[in-house]
Amino acid sequence: METPDGNLDAWLVLLRAPALGTAALRTLVTQHGSAGNALATLRGGGAVGLADETRAWLDAPDEARLAADREWLADETHHLIGWDDPDYPSLLREIGGAPAALFVAGDxxxxxxxxxxxxxxxxxxxxxxxxxxxxxxxxxxxxxxxxxxxxxxxxxxxxxxxxxxxxxxxxxxxxxxxxxxxxxxxxxxxxxxxxxxxxxxxxxxxxxxxxxxxxxxxxxxxxxxxxxxxxxxxxxxxxxxxxxxxxxxxxxxxxxxxxxxxxxxxxxxxxxxxxxxxxxxxxxxEELGPHAAAAGTRLRARLALLPELEPTSMRADPQGRDGDYAALLAALESEPVALDVLAERTGLGVAALSSMLLVLELEGEVLAARGGLYARHPG
Missing domain, CATH: 3.40.50.450 (Rossmann fold)
Structure with missing residues (x-):
């Protein structure tokens, strides 16, 4: 779960609070630095204009419902990414009306x-x-x-x-x-x-x-x-x-x-x-290529900030030639090969390989061919 320690319950309470609203929740979390601080402020009477039903929920939320949410999040493939979380996707953060948090099942x-x-x-x-x-x-x-x-x-x-x-x-x-x-x-x-x-x-x-x-x-x-x-x-x-x-x-x-x-x-x-x-x-x-390169730069910068949370294959600089990147480059040939073939040759997961191949493509090391095939750049 991506939510910082001690913040999870606060997020669950706030996200289920009736009549609070996405914009108001984003503003509160931004002003107070975290969902935990925002909830403490609201419970301490530090916000005016709250609806009666909102205040009643914040003071006494349904513990059974929160327990069910925590049970769903106990699965290691289930995540909650809040507005105060550095893992919140940067591109989505740019839009007006962005969601205050995202529940994710998967990668x-x-x-x-x-x-x-x-x-x-x-x-x-x-x-x-x-x-x-x-x-x-x-x-x-x-x-x-x-x-x-x-x-x-x-x-x-x-x-x-x-x-x-x-x-x-x-x-x-x-x-x-x-x-x-x-x-x-x-x-x-x-x-x-x-x-x-x-x-x-x-x-x-x-x-x-x-x-x-x-x-x-x-x-x-x-x-x-x-x-x-x-x-x-x-x-x-x-x-x-x-x-x-x-x-x-x-x-x-x-x-x-x-x-x-x-x-x-x-x-x-x-x-x-x-x-x-x-x-x-x-x-x-062709149209989105430059935008994709910028997104790749943001991805590399983000992964570099959390070495303890990301697998090596997702964070390493390809120019550093760590073990996973070296194995991937060795598995690539001048003739295009499919992603599942690369997974068999390297023992790496498809999601990690996709991210690594994108970085290598942006670095000019890999060519992406039609049909989801990849090859070493001839240069």
């Missing part, structure tokens, strides 16, 4: 990787699903994590295609981190938790509500350098994600379609509004 370090959001229609056509698979495999092969909302259609296809090529994927949920919606994606959610990350701003046990899904869209775009929309009607929730991305100053990409396809109309509207028309993943990779 929380993936939130610091350069990400591309891939979203689209829940009722996507077979052609749209094929486009989603083609784009996400290429983007994952170039070192980007793929972020989406685990909905039917384009979202689910993007997550699955990324996992199929050994890439990193992040699903932002409209429920608590322990619940799956839609239920048909239970197997997919288990795959993502094992090889990626499930993320939610909602505490465990929070059920699906209509208002949660537009709300989570700002996190999908906020974690990502750019958002790609593949098939979306004019009333699609994907357009909300695209609008969030635009308001956050992030890139928006849209795949055009037939004028006879109603699922293309949302993409065409985005293009008219200034989104970049793209026909291949290479165009996105």
């Amino acid at each position: 929380a370090s993936l939130l610091w990787l350069p990400q591309v959001a891939v979203v689209g229609s829940r009722a996507a056509s077979e052609h749209g699903l094929a486009i989603a698979r083609r784009f996400t495999r290429a983007l994952a092969g170039a070192g980007f994590a793929i972020t989406s909302g685990m909905a039917d259609g384009i979202d689910g296809s993007a997550h699955a295609a990324t996992l199929d090529v050994g890439g990193s994927t992040i699903a932002v949920l409209g429920t608590g981190p322990d619940l799956v919606y839609p239920r048909k994606h239970r197997a997919l959610a288990a795959r993502i938790a094992a090889g990626g990350a499930l993320v939610s701003e909602f505490p465990p046990g929070t059920t699906a509500r209509p208002e949660h899904f537009p709300q989570r869209n700002r996190i999908i775009s906020g974690l990502s350098l750019g958002t790609l929309v593949i098939e979306a009607g004019l009333a699609s929730g994907s357009l909300i994600t695209a609008r969030c991305a635009s308001e956050q100053g992030r890139e928006v990409f849209a795949v055009p379609g037939s004028v006879n396809n109603p699922l293309a109309r949302g993409c065409h509207q985005l293009i008219r509004d200034g989104a970049r028309l793209v026909e291949s993943a290479a165009e996105i990779i």
Whole structure:
């Protein structure tokens, strides 16, 4: 759990406090330096204007509910990352309305990787699903994590295609981190938790509500350098994600379609509004490459600050040629090889390998090829 010692219970109390609000909670934690200090101030009467129900909860929270939250967090693959935590993803911290905290099931370090959001229609056509698979495999092969909302259609296809090529994927949920919606994606959610990350701003046990899904869209775009929309009607929730991305100053990409396809109309509207028309993943990779390099720099700086918390393979300077990097470079050949092959040769996990390969690619040591393949740079 990433929350500092002594701060966990405070976060759980504050996050479940009725009528407190995300913005107010961020402000309190910023002003007082930690959730623990903020809670102590509120309980000591240091804040005015609190609703009666808020004050009643803060003074006497439901201990059974908090115990259930602590039980969920007792799993070593479950995490709570608060606003006062240095592990809070830097790109998400930049947006207006950022969540006060994130519950994560899986590899929380993936939130610091350069990400591309891939979203689209829940009722996507077979052609749209094929486009989603083609784009996400290429983007994952170039070192980007793929972020989406685990909905039917384009979202689910993007997550699955990324996992199929050994890439990193992040699903932002409209429920608590322990619940799956839609239920048909239970197997997919288990795959993502094992090889990626499930993320939610909602505490465990929070059920699906209509208002949660537009709300989570700002996190999908906020974690990502750019958002790609593949098939979306004019009333699609994907357009909300695209609008969030635009308001956050992030890139928006849209795949055009037939004028006879109603699922293309949302993409065409985005293009008219200034989104970049793209026909291949290479165009996105070219556009976001410089931003990805900056994200890689932030990642390296962050990992360097916490040597005691990060595995060696995630923090070492490749120029230092530590054991894991040396093993990876020795496993690479002039001909591209797949990530799972590298995992077999080195004994390293896929998540660690993905991060190491990204760093080596940014350093000019590795070339990413189509289909999630990697090779030594000929130079």
